[in-house]
Amino acid sequence: MARIHNSLTDLIGDTPLVELHNYRRNHGLGARILVKIEYLNPAGSVKDRLAWALVQDAEERGLLTPGATLVDVTSGNTGIALAAIGAARGYRVKIYASDNISPDKFRLLEHYGAEVVKVDNAFFLDPEALEKITARIREENPDAVFTDQLANPANPEVHYRTTGPEIWEATGGVVDAFVAGVGTGGTISGVGRYLKERNPSVHLAIAEPAFASLPSEDNPHPPEIDGVHHVTEALPEQLPANFARDIVDEIVPLDPVEAAATARQLAREEGILAGTSAGAILFAATELARRPDFAGKTIVALLPDSGERYLNASTFRAAS
Numbered sequence: 001m002a003r004i005h006n007s008l009t010d011l012i013g014d015t016p017l018v019e020l021h022n023y024r025r026n027h028g029l030g031a032r033i034l035v036k037i038e039y040l041n042p043a044g045s046v047k048d049r050l051a052w053a054l055v056q057d058a059e060e061r062g063l064l065t066p067g068a069t070l071v072d073v074t075s076g077n078t079g080i081a082l083a084a085i086g087a088a089r090g091y092r093v094k095i096y097a098s099d100n101i102s103p104d105k106f107r108l109l110e111h112y113g114a115e116v117v118k119v120d121n122a123f124f125l126d127p128e129a130l131e132k133i134t135a136r137i138r139e140e141n142p143d144a145v146f147t148d149q150l151a152n153p154a155n156p157e158v159h160y161r162t163t164g165p166e167i168w169e170a171t172g173g174v175v176d177a178f179v180a181g182v183g184t185g186g187t188i189s190g191v192g193r194y195l196k197e198r199n200p201s202v203h204l205a206i207a208e209p210a211f212a213s214l215p216s217e218d219n220p221h222p223p224e225i226d227g228v229h230h231v232t233e234a235l236p237e238q239l240p241a242n243f244a245r246d247i248v249d250e251i252v253p254l255d256p257v258e259a260a261a262t263a264r265q266l267a268r269e270e271g272i273l274a275g276t277s278a279g280a281i282l283f284a285a286t287e288l289a290r291r292p293d294f295a296g297k298t299i300v301a302l303l304p305d306s307g308e309r310y311l312n313a314s315t316f317r318a319a320s
């Protein structure tokens with residue numbers, strides 16, 4: 001059988017599920033935790049799935065001509081994925097990102113040749129930030145294709161079509177809980193909908209940065225979890241359109257330093273080098289796995305990206 005791929009995009013998806021045997025033993029957990037390693041996607045994160053879906057969607061709608069520009073707002077990974085896929089397909093990429101995301105991500109974006117617009121992190125304290133940044137992108141880029149990961153239905157749809165079925169098939173349907181984080185909400189909404197359709201009793205949990213850990217006027221640059229937002233106190237209009245809030249059964253708050261410390265435990269106990277949001281998601285999965293009612297159950301935690309992306313990030317450094 002031929003083993004030659006024609007494009008980077010052929011390598012997206014079908015990521016492995018790995019059971020954390022050492023971690024379960026070391027932490028005395030009653031439930032088993034399986035991690036879905038999304039950093040094994042070719043541009044290094046879960047966002048490869050979404051970026052490819054957004055590009056295919058735009059191509060199918062006839063919006064993309066060779067040399068066209070793709071634009072989006074991102075905490076880095078969608079930008080990196082768009083930049084890689086844009087390079088492979090012959091499109092330019094322009095990214096709006098908060099200036100507090102990991103410096104490693106800015107280097108990656110530049111390395112792939114993307115144009116980067118840094119947005120002051122304090123801007124995102126505005127309750128109308130999502131609406132305002134969307135309007136700004138449309139106004140400043142009238143000729144570009146705005147992929148709009150926050151609202152484009154192709155985002156949850158790709159997780160419904162690929163990530164959810166991959167988890168179901170890999171576990172033979174033995175999955176009692178699924179844990180993710182919410183950036184756009186695409187992962188939890190798409191995977192969650194698929195799993196609940198197969199088995200309505202699957203428990204869906206999300207990890208969020210605790211309210212006390214969020215940036216404020218007094219402390220505008222605390223350690224943060226790139227890509228994962230606090231949703232509990234948010235008004236419905238402040239949440240991304242792609243986040244199906246009603247599908248979530250439980251929200252687990254944590255401090256970003258706990259997320260980074262959990263990512264470090266995963267590296268040291270299993271050799272799995274995952275990022276800060278992955279640490280947050282594993283922290284939440286661990287909370288479930290400790291509960292008597294989860295004894296013997298199977299919890300799937302999705303690890304969005306690699307720790308290599310955060311070696312220079314303040315959150316990772318704060319935890320060491």
Ligand SMILES: Cc1ncc(COP(=O)(O)O)c(C=O)c1O
Pocket residue numbers: 075076077078181182183184185186187188226227228275277278304305
């Ligand atoms: C590192 C990281 N983790 C988690 C997420 C959340 O994924 P989703 O946008 O599907 O909610 C993102 C999204 O930006 C991310 O960049």
